[in-house]
Amino acid sequence: xxxxxxxxxxxxxxxxxxxxxxxxxxxxxxxxxxxxxxxxxxxxxxxxxxxxxxxxxxxxxxxxxxxxxxxxxxxxxxxxxxxxxxxxxxxxxxxxxxxxxxxxxxxxxxxxxxxxxxxxxxxxxxxxxxxxxxxxxxxxxxxxxxxxxxxxxxxxxxxxxxxxxxxxxxxxxxxxxxxxxxxxxxxxxxxxxxxxxxxxxxxxxxxxxxxxxxxxxxxxxxxxxxxxxxxxxxxxxxxxxxxxxxxxxxxxxxxxxxxxxxxxxxxxxxxxxxxxxxxxxxxxxxxxxxxxxxxxxxxxxxxxxxxxxxxxxxxxxxxxxxxxxxxxxxxxxxxxxxxxxxxxxxxxxxxxxxxxxxxxxxxxxxxxxxxxxxxxxxxxxxxxxxxxxxxxxxxxxxxxxxxxxxxxxxxxxxxxxxxxxxxxxxxxxxxxxxxxxxxxxxxxxxxxxxx
Numbered sequence: 001x002x003x004x005x006x007x008x009x010x011x012x013x014x015x016x017x018x019x020x021x022x023x024x025x026x027x028x029x030x031x032x033x034x035x036x037x038x039x040x041x042x043x044x045x046x047x048x049x050x051x052x053x054x055x056x057x058x059x060x061x062x063x064x065x066x067x068x069x070x071x072x073x074x075x076x077x078x079x080x081x082x083x084x085x086x087x088x089x090x091x092x093x094x095x096x097x098x099x100x101x102x103x104x105x106x107x108x109x110x111x112x113x114x115x116x117x118x119x120x121x122x123x124x125x126x127x128x129x130x131x132x133x134x135x136x137x138x139x140x141x142x143x144x145x146x147x148x149x150x151x152x153x154x155x156x157x158x159x160x161x162x163x164x165x166x167x168x169x170x171x172x173x174x175x176x177x178x179x180x181x182x183x184x185x186x187x188x189x190x191x192x193x194x195x196x197x198x199x200x201x202x203x204x205x206x207x208x209x210x211x212x213x214x215x216x217x218x219x220x221x222x223x224x225x226x227x228x229x230x231x232x233x234x235x236x237x238x239x240x241x242x243x244x245x246x247x248x249x250x251x252x253x254x255x256x257x258x259x260x261x262x263x264x265x266x267x268x269x270x271x272x273x274x275x276x277x278x279x280x281x282x283x284x285x286x287x288x289x290x291x292x293x294x295x296x297x298x299x300x301x302x303x304x305x306x307x308x309x310x311x312x313x314x315x316x317x318x319x320x321x322x323x324x325x326x327x328x329x330x331x332x333x334x335x336x337x338x339x340x341x342x343x344x345x346x347x348x349x350x351x352x353x354x355x356x357x358x359x360x361x362x363x364x365x366x367x368x369x370x371x372x373x374x375x376x377x378x379x380x381x382x383x384x385x386x387x388x389x390x391x392x393x394x395x396x397x398x399x400x401x402x403x404x405x406x407x408x409x410x411x412x413x414x415x416x417x418x419x420x421x422x423x424x425x426x427x428x429x430x431x432x433x434x435x436x437x438x439x440x441x442x443x444x445x446x447x448x449x450x451x
Contacts, residue, residue, distance in 0.1 A: 038078045045074050267447055274439055 049070050053063050213221070
């Protein structure tokens with residue numbers, strides 16, 4: 001309780017001037033002495049009560065409660081009898097000290113108001129400083145950008161100056177070259193002028209001679225000139241007619257060239273179509289070979305009929321080619337015909353004991369190979385009706401089947417087998433060559449027919 005009262009007194013005393021500090025120190029010392037005295041009295045009373053209670057036969061709990069009550073009573077009495085300095089009366093404080101305390105409090109209020117205003121001003125100044133810092137940063141950034149632009153403009157200025165110097169130097173050089181060219185041109189003009197003057201002199205002398213020769217009395221010269229003029233006019237008319245004739249021929253040739261170009265384009269398109277048809281025929285040939293192999297193995301498959309009109313035309317053309325090639329072969333036999341004769345003569349004897357002949361004999365005896373024989377007979381009949389290139393594909397299919405059967409059944413091929421396989425390869429090559437020749441002949445016939 002006393003500590004709170006003394007702190008209330010010390011706070012205004014600390015704000016006094018140096019002239020009245022001694023009075024405040026004296027009051028504080030007196031209050032502290034009084035507080036120490038009262039504390040000592042309270043402690044002495046508590047000690048005496050504790051000693052008195054020790055001699056009494058009471059429980060500790062009752063002793064504590066009695067001590068608490070007695071301490072409360074003692075502290076209340078001490079607080080009532082203590083000096084009250086907080087109240088501003090003539091008994092507690094002198095009038096001069098009270099006046100100074102009031103002045104100090106008023107000054108403190110003024111100072112607090114000034115402090116608040118100063119804080120507000122400080123906030124405003126800080127805000128202005130922040131705004132100024134932001135504007136300063138912006139101005140610095142703008143300054144940097146301007147410096148960069150200045151550097152770029154300086155570099156551009158240097159480049160422009162350099163280009164201007166180059167242009168000026170180039171202009172000077174071009175002017176010098178132009179002057180040189182003008183000098184040379186003037187020299188050439190002078191030379192030509194001298195030549196022309198010489199020619200004029202020659203023509204003038206010749207003209208004078210002609211005037212002397214062509215007098216008004218000379219009628220022979222006039223007749224001669226008229227006849228020459230007539231000849232020249234006739235020659236001119238003839239040349240005009242020739243030119244008109246040549247123009248007409250040129251127009252006809254251009255029309256013919258246009259027709260030929262269109263026909264050439266049409267032939268190219270036909271060639272592309274024939275190439276695609278050839279690819280289709282090759283694919284069909286492969287499929288037929290595969291189906292023939294399957295038929296030979298015992299799998300019955302229906303062959304697709306050739307119903308394409310273009311394929312029939314090609315077959316007719318190839319029939320004609322095959323007839324011609326056969327007539328040529330009959331006149332002059334090639335190596336392939338010789339190889340076929342060798343195969344027919346030499347390989348038949350060795351092929352009699354081949355597994356294929358054995359298989360055919362077994363099928364004929366037991367009647368199990370009727371379907372296969374019928375298939376091959378049908379293929380032979382169809383080959384007679386079909387065109388030459390289809391016959392060649394059927395024969396190649398049969399030979400491919402024979403070669404495959406030889407490979408499957410005989411692990412060690414004989415010389416006849418090798419000859420037979422080489423013959424089939426040669427026949428395939430000859431077929432491809434004949435196909436190419438037929439394509440070329442078809443294109444030529446179409447071109448000649450349209451031409």
